[in-house]
Amino acid sequence: MTRIFIDSDACPVKDEVYRVAGRYNLHVYIVSNRMIVVPQSPLFERIVVDAGPDVADDWIAEHVLERDIVITSDIPLAARCIEKGAFVLEPKGRRLDHDAIGMALATRNLMTDLRSAGVITPGGSAFGKADRSRFLSELDTLVVKMRKLPPRAPARIFQ
Numbered sequence: 001m002t003r004i005f006i007d008s009d010a011c012p013v014k015d016e017v018y019r020v021a022g023r024y025n026l027h028v029y030i031v032s033n034r035m036i037v038v039p040q041s042p043l044f045e046r047i048v049v050d051a052g053p054d055v056a057d058d059w060i061a062e063h064v065l066e067r068d069i070v071i072t073s074d075i076p077l078a079a080r081c082i083e084k085g086a087f088v089l090e091p092k093g094r095r096l097d098h099d100a101i102g103m104a105l106a107t108r109n110l111m112t113d114l115r116s117a118g119v120i121t122p123g124g125s126a127f128g129k130a131d132r133s134r135f136l137s138e139l140d141t142l143v144v145k146m147r148k149l150p151p152r153a154p155a156r157i158f159q
Contacts, residue, residue: 002069002146004029004070005031006030006070006072007060007077009033009034011072012132018041020143023140024143024147025043026043029060031049032046032048033055033056034051035048057077057080064081064086066084067085069089069146070087073090073092078090087146089138
């Protein structure tokens with residue numbers, strides 16, 4: 001069965017994930033390095049990892065399986081999860097897959113190099129209602145597609 005993992009420290013769409021997970025009876029892991037409020041439900045499991053760089057990412061990457069869904073804006077984590085056959089959605093509703101992750105990694109690395117060289121780079125656009133709506137639509141569509149997929153069919157059909 002498909003599970004959902006949320007890289008939750010700065011995730012603005014947790015409530016949307018809870019709604020979709022409740023509708024389809026999906027287990028959700030909310031992973032962070034601090035205590036956060038999680039609705040009381042046997043479907044929602046809060047995972048608090050030690051503080052430190054990439055500790056939450058490592059936990060997710062170690063536990064995610066093929067056909068799971070990961071919600072993150074962390075591009076290296078997304079790449080690790082895609083490699084394992086998981087589906088990745090960014091909070092703004094963009095789905096990252098084998099075709100998109102290479103460009104996303106290259107852009108991230110370029111921006112990191114520019115910032116390291118002292119270049120002031122533009123930040124991302126603000127998160128808005130349209131992003132929230134797009135995310136909710138994409139997550140729902142992805143879950144519906146996963147439920148129609150035959151049990152043994154590889155996840156790569158949709159990637």
